Amino acid sequence: MTAKPVLNRAQFHTSVAQLGDLPYSRAEIAFAGRSNAGKSSAINLLTRKNRLAFTSKTPGRTQLINFFELDADTYLVDLPGYGYAKVPPAVKAKWENLLSRYLQEREALVGMVLIMDARHPLTSLDRQMLDWFTPTGKPVHILLSKADKLSNSEKVLTLRRVKQELAALASVTVQLFSSLSRLGVEDAATVIEGWFAQGQPPAALQAAE
Numbered sequence: 001m002t003a004k005p006v007l008n009r010a011q012f013h014t015s016v017a018q019l020g021d022l023p024y025s026r027a028e029i030a031f032a033g034r035s036n037a038g039k040s041s042a043i044n045l046l047t048r049k050n051r052l053a054f055t056s057k058t059p060g061r062t063q064l065i066n067f068f069e070l071d072a073d074t075y076l077v078d079l080p081g082y083g084y085a086k087v088p089p090a091v092k093a094k095w096e097n098l099l100s101r102y103l104q105e106r107e108a109l110v111g112m113v114l115i116m117d118a119r120h121p122l123t124s125l126d127r128q129m130l131d132w133f134t135p136t137g138k139p140v141h142i143l144l145s146k147a148d149k150l151s152n153s154e155k156v157l158t159l160r161r162v163k164q165e166l167a168a169l170a171s172v173t174v175q176l177f178s179s180l181s182r183l184g185v186e187d188a189a190t191v192i193e194g195w196f197a198q199g200q201p202p203a204a205l206q207a208a209e
Contacts, residue, residue, distance in 0.1 A: 006070050006196065007189060010047040013075065015064040019101055023067060025108035027199040028075040029192055032099070032129055033115030035081035038145035041179035042115055043068075043078060046189055053078050063095065065102065074196065077109075082125050103133045110199030111139045113192065118144035118155070118176065121162050134169055141191045142166075143177035143184065 016022055033039035040053035052068060066078040079102070080095050087095075103112065112133050116126050121144055133140060144162065147155055155176055166172045173191070177184040 006074075006193060007047050007076075008049075009070050010049060010052060010068040010076055012052065013067040013069040015066045017064055017098075019098065019105075022065070022102075022106070023075075024073055025067075025075055026073040027110050027196055028067075028077050028106075028108050029195055030077040030079055030103070030106075030109055030112045031115065032079045032103075032112055033081060033145075034083040034117070034123060034125055036083075037081070037115045037117045038143075038177075038179055039078070039081060039115045042113075042143055042145060042177065042188075043076065045179045045182065045185055046192065047076070063091070065098070070196075082129070083123070099129070100132045103129070104136065109136075109138065111141065111192075111195040113141050113143060113188070115143045115145050115177075116162075118147045118150055118158055121158065122165060130166075130169065130172070134171055137171060139195065140169075140172045141188070142172065142174040143188060144174065145177050145179065147176040147183055148178040148181040 014023055031039055031043055043053040044050055047068070053066070063080055065080065068076045068078065070076065079099060082095070082099065103109070112129075114126065114129055116122065121142075130140065142162065144158060147158075150158060159174065159176055163174050166174065175184050175187050177188060
């Protein structure tokens with residue numbers, strides 16, 4: 001099985017640099033992750049569009065919130081990568097304010113997909129994203145990306161450790177993922193589609209069928 005049709009319809013809609021420019025939305029799911037964790041590759045794989053999300057070799061280059069429309073007023077949202085060490089402190093502070101306020105205040109946001117490099121999961125910045133978002137009570141699904149870089153035994157141990165460390169957070173689920181080997185793409189697509197099904201009004205669901 002592959003990513004479901006609603007995800008396949010994703011197309012670029014707009015980019016914004018401040019909260020006041022966010023478009024009207026009935027429902028949206030945000031993708032967040034440390035720079036170079038594989039966020040853009042995950043979005044491209046799930047939507048089956050190789051160049052939908054821009055993949056940069058320069059951490060922190062994407063400074064905007066990018067909206068990809070699935071159906072009318074329904075979006076995947078690509079948040080700026082974090083962990084950028086080479087940007088000025090003022091720029092870093094601006095991005096962090098943008099991310100924290102968006103995650104805590106955006107009513108249309110029905111869930112967050114958090115991408116972590118499976119070799120280096122749960123960094124302090126990953127935990128900060130969880131601290132900002134989990135108090136909303138909305139679900140988080142963690143993709144432990146680049147899992148193809150781990151041995152089978154390392155996959156098992158890493159998944160177990162991350163689940164154990166986050167066991168107290170009832171709204172958080174975790175899976176292994178690899179854009180290269182396509183590991184976990186079906187499971188991730190199912191979670192995302194399920195969130196949209198729960199987060200949209202009946203009219204939107206009928207239009208998506």
